[in-house]
Amino acid sequence: MNVADMLLSYFREKQKQTQKEKVSDTQCPFCSVQCRMQLVEQTSVTRKTYRTVGLDNPTSKGRLCIKGLHAHQHAFHKDRLTQPLMKRNGEFVPVSWDKALSYIAEQIQRIQKEDGKNAMSVYGSASITNEEAYLMGKFARVGLETKYIDYNGRLCMSAAASAGALTFGMDRGLTNKLDEISYSECIILAGTNIAECQPTIMPYFEQAKENGAFIIAIDPRETATTKVADLHLKLKPGTDAALANGILKIIVDENLTDQVFIQKRANGFEEVREHLAGLSLSEIEEKTGVALKDIRRAAISFGKKATGMILTARGVEQQTDGSIAVRNFLNILIATGKIGKPGSGYGAITGQSNGQGAREHGQKTDQLPGYRSIENEEHRAHVAKVWGVEPDRLPRKGVSAFEMIQKMDQGEIKGLFLLCSNPIVSNPNARFVKKALSKLKFLVAVDLFVSETAKLADVILPTTSYLEDEGTMTNLEGRVTLREASKSALGEARHDWQIICDVANALGKEQYFSYSCAEDIFNELRQASKGGTADYYGITYERLRGKEGILWPCPTLDHPGTGRLFEQSFAHPDGRAEMTVVPNEPAIQKEKPCDEYPLYLTTGRVMAHYLTGVQTRKSSSLSARHFESFMEIHPETAKNLGISDQTLVQITSRRGSIIVRSRWSTQIRTDTVFVPFHWDESQNVNRLVEDKLDPTCRMPGFKVSAVQVEALDNVR
Numbered sequence: 101m102n103v104a105d106m107l108l109s110y111f112r113e114k115q116k117q118t119q120k121e122k123v124s125d126t127q128c129p130f131c132s133v134q135c136r137m138q139l140v141e142q143t144s145v146t147r148k149t150y151r152t153v154g155l156d157n158p159t160s161k162g163r164l165c166i167k168g169l170h171a172h173q174h175a176f177h178k179d180r181l182t183q184p185l186m187k188r189n190g191e192f193v194p195v196s197w198d199k200a201l202s203y204i205a206e207q208i209q210r211i212q213k214e215d216g217k218n219a220m221s222v223y224g225s226a227s228i229t230n231e232e233a234y235l236m237g238k239f240a241r242v243g244l245e246t247k248y249i250d251y252n253g254r255l256c257m258s259a260a261a262s263a264g265a266l267t268f269g270m271d272r273g274l275t276n277k278l279d280e281i282s283y284s285e286c287i288i289l290a291g292t293n294i295a296e297c298q299p300t301i302m303p304y305f306e307q308a309k310e311n312g313a314f315i316i317a318i319d320p321r322e323t324a325t326t327k328v329a330d331l332h333l334k335l336k337p338g339t340d341a342a343l344a345n346g347i348l349k350i351i352v353d354e355n356l357t358d359q360v361f362i363q364k365r366a367n368g369f370e371e372v373r374e375h376l377a378g379l380s381l382s383e384i385e386e387k388t389g390v391a392l393k394d395i396r397r398a399a400i401s402f403g404k405k406a407t408g409m410i411l412t413a414r415g416v417e418q419q420t421d422g423s424i425a426v427r428n429f430l431n432i433l434i435a436t437g438k439i440g441k442p443g444s445g446y447g448a449i450t451g452q453s454n455g456q457g458a459r460e461h462g463q464k465t466d467q468l469p470g471y472r473s474i475e476n477e478e479h480r481a482h483v484a485k486v487w488g489v490e491p492d493r494l495p496r497k498g499v500s501a502f503e504m505i506q507k508m509d510q511g512e513i514k515g516l517f518l519l520c521s522n523p524i525v526s527n528p529n530a531r532f533v534k535k536a537l538s539k540l541k542f543l544v545a546v547d548l549f550v551s552e553t554a555k556l557a558d559v560i561l562p563t564t565s566y567l568e569d570e571g572t573m574t575n576l577e578g579r580v581t582l583r584e585a586s587k588s589a590l591g592e593a594r595h596d597w598q599i600i601c602d603v604a605n606a607l608g609k610e611q612y613f614s615y616s617c618a619e620d621i622f623n624e625l626r627q628a629s630k631g632g633t634a635d636y637y638g639i640t641y642e643r644l645r646g647k648e649g650i651l652w653p654c655p656t657l658d659h660p661g662t663g664r665l666f667e668q669s670f671a672h673p674d675g676r677a678e679m680t681v682v683p684n685e686p687a688i689q690k691e692k693p694c695d696e697y698p699l700y701l702t703t704g705r706v707m708a709h710y711l712t713g714v715q716t717r718k719s720s721s722l723s724a725r726h727f728e729s730f731m732e733i734h735p736e737t738a739k740n741l742g743i744s745d746q747t748l749v750q751i752t753s754r755r756g757s758i759i760v761r762s763r764w765s766t767q768i769r770t771d772t773v774f775v776p777f778h779w780d781e782s783q784n785v786n787r788l789v790e791d792k793l794d795p796t797c798r799m800p801g802f803k804v805s806a807v808q809v810e811a812l813d814n815v816r
């Protein structure tokens with residue numbers, strides 16, 4: 101070794117000695133798979149670097165996608181809020197917690213004195229822990245005594261949740277563990293883009309394919325997910341209910357139903373059969389734009405296989421008939437007896453990190469913890485006892501998320517406590533939403549950053565990220581896991597659960613909101629959910645710590661949790677599933693293309709960004725993949741409209757217009773354009789989207805609007 105090499109090796113050795121490595125176990129903050137991972141923090145004399153490594157677990161088995169790998173970038177971003185901010189003369193200024201909290205209490209008391217208790221409202225989220233979701237419900241009912249609470253899951257899981265509750269009597273995203281996908285013989289993927297949205301569970305489908313499964317995808321676009329399918333039904337947006345009628349009609353006509361199962365376990369089959377007899381398959385072909393031979397192939401394949409699963413996501417669900425469209429897919433499962441046994445079942449692929457748990461414990465306007473009903477006297481009494489209040493004191497049900505915004509516009513709701521959501525970017529008809537929120541007398545936003553909605557707030561409270569906050573999350577399988585904190589809070593930021601308690605206590609409600617840690621809250625949640633549909637009583641931090649998680653229901657401390665649902669009976673009082681008649685046409689009409697607005701607009705996601713993009717647009721590695729929005733358009737359609745590839749276009753609907761860049765793609769239908777919703781302001785696609793709601797679950801129809809598109813040079 102020469103002198104230079106010796107010196108180099110000496111310095112390398114020295115550097116190694118001074119480098120410190122800190123490893124912490126955590127869970128990805130983004131989607132519903134809740135991949136477990138380790139953050140490795142390396143500190144040397146000159147710099148600090150981070151890297152993320154997957155950790156083995158029964159759901160994602162150590163895999164991570166690009167978002168999980170870079171999640172820490174937003175958590176360490178310089179724009180993270182570290183102090184409460186109050187608006188003075190239109191500008192945000194940092195203030196102490198004491199000042200912020202006493203101002204908030206004063207404003208809430210003033211509004212409630214002038215306009216009544218229900219003039220305050222609460223808007224929550226499914227990206228928070230179970231403990232926090234539970235506290236949000238308690239905060240509205242006991243802290244503020246208002247009936248107006250709802251959450252962003254209304255825009256996400258409400259159609260599938262109501263369909264599951266109506267058909268099965270119970271709503272848990274997946275009725276089976278993910279492992280069962282790999283040995284199911286036929287899988288229908290309806291309006292779900294798993295390859296971009298839950299990428300780390302794709303191997304289950306790849307394995308199923310290797311094992312010989314027949315996979316059917318239903319989507320107006322070819323995506324990385326439809327590529328694994330043997331048959332792709334490229335339907336017209338918004339026509340899933342009719343398509344499912346076509347599949348079901350052929351199954352019934354070809355005698356592929358399981359009559360023994362139907363007789364023993366379901367109600368309503370005869371009515372469904374009669375309804376189907378009156379439908380015309382050629383009309384369904386025309387309506388859906390899917391060739392009858394393909395509908396037939398799907399029906400026969402699904403009907404003939406011994407096992408099968410149907411998975412739906414927002415493509416089917418974010419429609420003005422989302423709830424009943426999902427119920428039609430459940431009709432197919434029940435008619436063929438493919439539920440409650442190995443390799444057969446349903447899955448509503450949940451979305452946000454806690455898309456499942458946050459919809460079970462009282463954030464919904466008509467709900468109390470454990471999936472109890474706020475209108476049921478026994479349920480009210482149970483929860484009131486746990487909370488130490490009189491049942492009569494609990495408010496009744498209010499209205500859904502978007503309807504709360506309508507009430508802000510009408511002046512009935514005057515104040516809002518917003519936690520972990522960015523409704524101006526995520527709700528339909530965004531310009532209306534911004535106008536409605538601007539009318540509020542008082543808005544508090546709890547966030548990591550100043551989102552487009554937080555900009556309108558009077559006070560912004562800084563919260564902690566997934567690395568700093570501890571709590572339980574329930575993943576897409578219904579598996580409850582514990583995410584422990586790996587870092588201390590940034591600056592003066594506080595945990596969401598602390599902030600909720602701080603505000604309640606500033607209102608004089610200490611008696612009901614005194615907890616010393618997240619586990620205290622969880623122990624109360626266990627009692628509140630005990631005996632309910634979503635029973636968490638048997639789950640404890642001790643049972644979760646460092647383990648694989650437990651699937652609910654778990655009613656006792658020695659209960660192992662429930663992998664497969666509905667093996668013996670469904671959750672309705674008579675133990676039977678409820679089939680229902682589903683019309684081809686929705687009760688609430690969707691916009692149809694016309695001379696002025698000739699194209700369907702559908703919306704969704706790309707792998708690198710998350711929801712309204714507040715977090716992922718802060719990450720340099722993720723934003724580099726898509727630094728701006730785009731519009732996917734078929735080249736044939738583009739040529740007719742004089743739109744070149746990669747040029748700016750203006751898209752206009754009856755509600756507004758946005759400017760994005762064109763992207764030619766033969767993968768989309770010629771009558772449809774697609775725009776993701778991860779950008780705000782003039783790229784916010786929700787400025788275009790219609791705001792009609794599903795009559796059953798109040799889900800907005802995000803997936804169908806009518807638009808016109810023009811090259812920007814042609815826009816006057």
Ligand SMILES: Nc1nc2c(c(=O)[nH]1)N[C@H]1C(S)=C(S)[C@@H](COP(=O)(O)OP(=O)(O)OC[C@H]3O[C@@H](n4cnc5c(=O)[nH]c(N)nc54)[C@H](O)[C@@H]3O)O[C@H]1N2
Nearest residue numbers: 291292293297337338413414415451452704705707710711
């Ligand atoms: N990368 C990424 N992953 C995410 C998220 C994210 O923002 N980014 N968000 C998470 C959340 S909260 C959610 S809810 C899930 C959403 O997960 P998905 O529901 O899978 O995602 P989307 O892209 O909204 O829609 C899925 C597919 O529906 C199709 N589609 C559009 N219109 C129709 C229609 O009328 N019928 C049918 N059958 N299909 C249609 C779209 O073309 C799209 O491919 O993803 C979660 N994971």
Ligand SMILES: Nc1nc2c(c(=O)[nH]1)N[C@H]1C(S)=C(S)[C@@H](COP(=O)(O)OP(=O)(O)OC[C@H]3O[C@@H](n4cnc5c(=O)[nH]c(N)nc54)[C@H](O)[C@@H]3O)O[C@H]1N2
Nearest residue numbers: 252255256520521522526546547551703711712714777802
């Ligand atoms: N056009 C169209 N619109 C859609 C959809 C669609 O497919 N198309 N999908 C809908 C769906 S499925 C969903 S889920 C909604 C979601 O839409 P939103 O509810 O708006 O969700 P996010 O964009 O995640 O907003 C979360 C906000 O909370 C902040 N935040 C992140 N983590 C935390 C935390 O731990 N605590 C607190 N207090 N704040 C935090 C983030 O910085 C961000 O500002 O959008 C819906 N909107």
Ligand code: SF4
Nearest residue numbers: 128131134135165168
């Ligand atoms: S975004 Fe979803 S799939 Fe990707 S790492 Fe995070 S939890 Fe896993």
Ligand SMILES: [Mo]
Nearest residue numbers: 255256451452
């Ligand atoms: Mo979602």
